[in-house]
Amino acid sequence: MVEIKNDRLLRALLRQPVDVTPVWIMRQAGRYLPEYRAVREQAGDFKTLCTTPELACEVTLQPLRRFRLDAAILFSDILTIPDAMGLGLYFTEGEGPQFKYPVRTAQDVEQLFVPDPERELRYVMEAVRLIRRELNGEVPLIGFAGSPWTLATYMVEGGGSKEFSRVKRLMFDQPPLMHRMLDTLARAVTAYLNAQVAAGAQVLMLFDTWGGVLSPRDYREFSLRYMEQIIRHLTREREGRRVPVILFTKNGGQWLEVMAESGAEALGIDWTTSLHDARVRVGSRVALQGNMDPSLLYASPERIRREVATILASFGHGLGHVFNLGHGIQQHVDPDQVTVLVEAVHELSRGYHSA
Amino acid sequence: MVEIKNDRLLRALLRQPVDVTPVWIMRQAGRYLPEYRAVREQAGDFKTLCTTPELACEVTLQPLRRFRLDAAILFSDILTIPDAMGLGLYFTEGEGPQFKYPVRTAQDVEQLFVPDPERELRYVMEAVRLIRRELNGEVPLIGFAGSPWTLATYMVEGGGSKEFSRVKRLMFDQPPLMHRMLDTLARAVTAYLNAQVAAGAQVLMLFDTWGGVLSPRDYREFSLRYMEQIIRHLTREREGRRVPVILFTKNGGQWLEVMAESGAEALGIDWTTSLHDARVRVGSRVALQGNMDPSLLYASPERIRREVATILASFGHGLGHVFNLGHGIQQHVDPDQVTVLVEAVHELSRGYHSA
Numbered sequence: 001m002v003e004i005k006n007d008r009l010l011r012a013l014l015r016q017p018v019d020v021t022p023v024w025i026m027r028q029a030g031r032y033l034p035e036y037r038a039v040r041e042q043a044g045d046f047k048t049l050c051t052t053p054e055l056a057c058e059v060t061l062q063p064l065r066r067f068r069l070d071a072a073i074l075f076s077d078i079l080t081i082p083d084a085m086g087l088g089l090y091f092t093e094g095e096g097p098q099f100k101y102p103v104r105t106a107q108d109v110e111q112l113f114v115p116d117p118e119r120e121l122r123y124v125m126e127a128v129r130l131i132r133r134e135l136n137g138e139v140p141l142i143g144f145a146g147s148p149w150t151l152a153t154y155m156v157e158g159g160g161s162k163e164f165s166r167v168k169r170l171m172f173d174q175p176p177l178m179h180r181m182l183d184t185l186a187r188a189v190t191a192y193l194n195a196q197v198a199a200g201a202q203v204l205m206l207f208d209t210w211g212g213v214l215s216p217r218d219y220r221e222f223s224l225r226y227m228e229q230i231i232r233h234l235t236r237e238r239e240g241r242r243v244p245v246i247l248f249t250k251n252g253g254q255w256l257e258v259m260a261e262s263g264a265e266a267l268g269i270d271w272t273t274s275l276h277d278a279r280v281r282v283g284s285r286v287a288l289q290g291n292m293d294p295s296l297l298y299a300s301p302e303r304i305r306r307e308v309a310t311i312l313a314s315f316g317h318g319l320g321h322v323f324n325l326g327h328g329i330q331q332h333v334d335p336d337q338v339t340v341l342v343e344a345v346h347e348l349s350r351g352y353h354s355a
Numbered sequence: 356m357v358e359i360k361n362d363r364l365l366r367a368l369l370r371q372p373v374d375v376t377p378v379w380i381m382r383q384a385g386r387y388l389p390e391y392r393a394v395r396e397q398a399g400d401f402k403t404l405c406t407t408p409e410l411a412c413e414v415t416l417q418p419l420r421r422f423r424l425d426a427a428i429l430f431s432d433i434l435t436i437p438d439a440m441g442l443g444l445y446f447t448e449g450e451g452p453q454f455k456y457p458v459r460t461a462q463d464v465e466q467l468f469v470p471d472p473e474r475e476l477r478y479v480m481e482a483v484r485l486i487r488r489e490l491n492g493e494v495p496l497i498g499f500a501g502s503p504w505t506l507a508t509y510m511v512e513g514g515g516s517k518e519f520s521r522v523k524r525l526m527f528d529q530p531p532l533m534h535r536m537l538d539t540l541a542r543a544v545t546a547y548l549n550a551q552v553a554a555g556a557q558v559l560m561l562f563d564t565w566g567g568v569l570s571p572r573d574y575r576e577f578s579l580r581y582m583e584q585i586i587r588h589l590t591r592e593r594e595g596r597r598v599p600v601i602l603f604t605k606n607g608g609q610w611l612e613v614m615a616e617s618g619a620e621a622l623g624i625d626w627t628t629s630l631h632d633a634r635v636r637v638g639s640r641v642a643l644q645g646n647m648d649p650s651l652l653y654a655s656p657e658r659i660r661r662e663v664a665t666i667l668a669s670f671g672h673g674l675g676h677v678f679n680l681g682h683g684i685q686q687h688v689d690p691d692q693v694t695v696l697v698e699a700v701h702e703l704s705r706g707y708h709s710a
Contacts, residue, residue, distance in 0.1 A: 299528045
């Protein structure tokens with residue numbers, strides 16, 4: 001078993017005792033950090049930053065130098081997989097991600113394939129290996145991927161969307177074709193995540209950013225089902241340790257009970273559900289990660305500390321809480337506010353673990 | 356008591372027996388209709404369309420000429436109130452609504468006032484009177500307003516928003532100031548809706564488009580509370596009939612139990628909650644309105660009919676269902692699809708009301 005100096009995250013995800021509640025922040029390597037913006041500028045564009053292992057490694061480590069975070073998360077983009085499938089990912093300033101060749105026809109779907117992670121996505125695996133080496137066992141490294149449904153929304157819409165009308169039309173009118181696409185994506189995500197584990201990732205997270213735009217029925221059939229398929233086929237032991245999986249469906253607060261049956265060790269919770277209620281609903285089946293409103297990082301330090309206290313109290317005593325925001329950190333946040341948050345979580349959570 | 360030829364909507368909202376399930380569509384007077392686009396072009400811009408009673412009346416009536424809808428809804432914008440407060444509402448093509456003078460300081464909040472509906476918002480009341488005259492008792496007329504929280508988001512952000520960071524900062528750091536603003540807005544909305552009833556509106560709907568971006572605690576304190584305040588002060592009897600109130604919080608599916616205690620007769624339900632579950636949770640306290648995914652109108656007619664059947668079955672037998680989409684109709688929908696929907700609701704719901 002490889003030693004991890006700070007294994008709070010792994011222990012909390014497995015609902016084992018910890019000294020204080022672990023904390024990390026979605027998108028912790030991001031634009032709110034001036035040192036990130038400097039590297040990004042040096043890279044020239046976002047895609048170069050993602051595809052250059054040395055730069056991806058550097059920005060992954062940046063937040064750990066500033067804050068006493070309990071985990072690193074691979075710096076990458078959820079759309080690396082469709083890009084590797086040949087859809088031509090590109091980024092326009094202020095526009096978000098776009099695809100040169102969106103998926104529109106049955107033929108487009110048939111041409112999708114499962115990329116070889118060590119070939120088409122080698123730059124990601126190199127970044128994982130590099131980060132693990134640089135981390136030197138300080139904290140665990142989280143690998144991640146987008147959920148098949150979430151990837152499909154971008155691939156069919158050709159980029160971000162507000163109404164998801166194209167992808168939903170495909171889903172409603174041609175469910176077999178949609179399922180075919182999602183199955184290919186599920187196999188691609190599985191291979192990609194397993195390769196991340198082989199390269200050194202110690203925790204895995206599935207980001208289902210857009211599962212929450214579906215009806216309960218469609219969520220189960222077109223999003224959750226494929227995340228379950230992925231989880232069943234993941235490498236779950238590595239370096240003598242369990243590799244825990246975190247499942248996060250943004251706006252999925254209504255479906256926590258079925259998500260808790262997915263096989264994941266933990267569920268990400270956004271701020272529209274209280275941790276108290278979430279815990280009552282999922283019982284001891286899974287750990288919970290969350291759930292501060294990211295906008296609270298614009299409030300005063302006192303207000304942030306008060307919110308941290310409220311969230312810790314909402315989860316209460318007991319095992320299985322990882323502190324995080326309910327969504328990615330926003331770009332205009334002052335980094336000093338993150339220091340306030342991280343210190344508050346460690347300081348104020350001590351009493352919940354002393355028993 | 357003024358005669359209404361088709362009073363299905365009123366009866367269903369009051370949980371009284373009906374022959375078939377009533378149906379109307381959020382944003383039914385909108386850009387998907389070529390005749391709407393013609394009037395909009397004639398008006399020159401969206402604001403002129405809103406502020407010219409004859410044109411607002413015309414577009415309100417357009418969908419009723421095409422479809423056998425069970426209600427008319429006043430054509431207007433939720434931002435008429437802040438505009439009447441002097442914030443300078445304007446629309447830029449493709450940009451959504453914006454304010455020339457957003458609310459940013461304590462002084463800005465103090466300068467907000469309750470507009471006199473028959474003076475600063477007279478154009479809305481004239482439209483209501485005109486529509487009632489033209490409707491000639493065929494179907495009831497729904498009046499509406501945005502919720503105080505929803506109005507506040509636009510007023511503080513200066514327009515639409517993705518992260519709501521300014522308005523949330525105000526809420527987190529200066530709750531007394533936020534409450535002051537929301538109280539003024541609640542009084543303005545109350546006066547506005549009561550004036551709509553005096554002018555002829557027979558049903559009222561509160562659109563809480565952005566309540567769903569709050570935590571459960573903040574939703575109750577900053578959104579629901581002010582909608583309750585409004586409902587308590589509304590005119591509830593007019594022309595010998597009850598004036599039912601529909602409360603709709605988009606993405607509010609997790610909070611239906613507290614919404615059912617608001618005093619509203621009915622709750623709008625989006626498609627992320629099943630009507631079956633919603634009914635189990637709210638019991639017979641309120642009627643339910645909803646909840647088809649608007650994107651289904653891009654699917655085939657057969658698929659639309661199947662979905663209508665599924666939604667009717669999800670609500671099941673019993674009183675108090677108004678069929679609607681779970682959000683406004685999208686602009687690229689083919690109007691013939693709406694015919695399919697409306698006919699399907701009436702035809703397929705008959706069996707649920709024959710007992």
